[in-house]
Amino acid sequence: MAPPAGPVRAPEASGDAGVRIRAARKEAGLTQQGLSSAVQVSRQTIIAMETGDYAPSVYLALKVAKALHATVEQLWDTEPPL
Template sequence: MESEVRDRRQAAGLSQAALGAALGVSRQTINAIETGRYDPSLILAVRLARFFGSTIEEVFHIEDND
């Protein structure tokens, strides 16, 4: 699943560690989401979307084969 997490985080001027701390997850989790190695839980996806003032669909691009 592709996401805009990296672009939105960088636009907000946040480090991976700062975003992780704001969401209650590790920097490694944010890195894994940004690189596509980890698909977040629904709860974390909602938290990320709300953090950026967006919907899940705006932050995460879900393809049929995902």
């Protein structure tokens, strides 16, 4: 069975991950274009992640986290810490 066509909707309806990504990007001193260049995707992909319209692959999530000096869990984890 083939995967669905088109962008993958992020599982978090609240958009909290997007807020965390945007905050980490700004803290790292990167523009959307700068982050997109660092992880080799389009600026539109970064925008879609920040607005919650796109859930990246594990590979891309790792690249974004590394570029932002964060962990994947810090950016996308939906569970509150224990």
